[in-house]
Amino acid sequence: MTSALHDCPRLLALGPDFFARTPRGVARELLGKVLVRRDETDLLAGRIVETEAYLGTNDLAAHAAAGNTARNAVLFGPPGHAYIYFIYGNHYCLNVSCEREGQAGSVLIRALEPISGLEEMARARGLSLVSRSDSVRLTSGPGRLAEAFGITRARDNGRDLTDESSGLWMADDGFRPGRIRVTTRIGITKAAAHRLRFVVAGNPFVSGPKARR
DNA sequence: ATATCGATTATCT
DNA sequence: GATAATCGATATG
Structure with a gap:
């Protein structure tokens, strides 16, 4: 008797302390961790292979630069919560809040290497997995990753990612990434x-041009 | 392989 | 009224 779940270590959620530091540190340390979505029907998992740090109110590229508004209030709240924004009239993106209450900062999750639930991700993305290389587009x-995981602002903004019962969390399964590259934000x-x-x-699942992988 | 462009809407100026 | 932490399609080398 075997199943994929039996073969996986228990995917314990990273706790608030993990996120209670600078966005730069969290972005670096999230590489190799696993994003997990569990609901009544699906278990989706993907390894984080690309992140970006967004700082506080004086980072002009950060949404926090606008000050605390209805849109970005999660950035100013406690660490380890999901900030979801809608962009270009088309896409949702997932961030996790960092630092501490009152100090804005977050990490944008830019790419995952899919681990589990690939068929479900493909369905959510409107793709079919005919060849092995098709998984890159998931x-x-x-x-793309937000769509694959069914992440929307209405469903997930403000969600506590440090609580497994929330159904969306980040975990350390013991994997350690190899060489890490640092570049400017995209x-x-x-x-x-x-x-x-x-x-x-x-890593082939990193987004953007080849030169930036 | 790289460049350019259109889609489509919440949010801010 | 302009802009945007993107994506997919199309064009071109």
């Missing part, structure tokens, strides 16, 4: 010079 990019115009993007070097 979760390679912030909008897709922004303001404060573009800072090197706050972290990727697992050479």
Whole structure:
């Protein structure tokens, strides 16, 4: 008697302390961790291979730069909560809050390597997995991974990611990434010079041009 | 492989 | 009224 679940270590949620530090540190340390979504029908899991740090009110590229508003209030709340924003009239993106209550900061999850629930992710993305390489399109990019995991603002904004009972959390399964590459952030115009993007070097699920992987 | 462009809407100026 | 932490399609080398 065997199942995929039996073969997996228990995916314990990273606790609030993990997120209670600078976005730069959280972004770096999240590489290799696992994003998990569990609901009544599905267990989805993907390894984090690309992140970006967004700082506080003086980071012009960060949504926190607008001050505490209805849209971004989660950024100013306690660490380890989901900040979901809607962008270009089309896509949702997942961030996790960092630091502490009153100090804004977050990490954007930019790409995952899918581990479990690939068929369900493909269905959510409107794709079919005919060849092995098709899996790259499931979760390679912030909008793509949100769609694959069914993440929306209405459903998930403010969700406590440090509580497994929330159904969406991050876990350490013992895996340690290899070489890490640091680059400038992608897709922004303001404060573009800072090197706050972290990727697992050479991982095929990292988004963006080849030179940035 | 890289570049350009259109889609589509919540949010802020 | 302009903009945006993107994606997928199309064009071109």
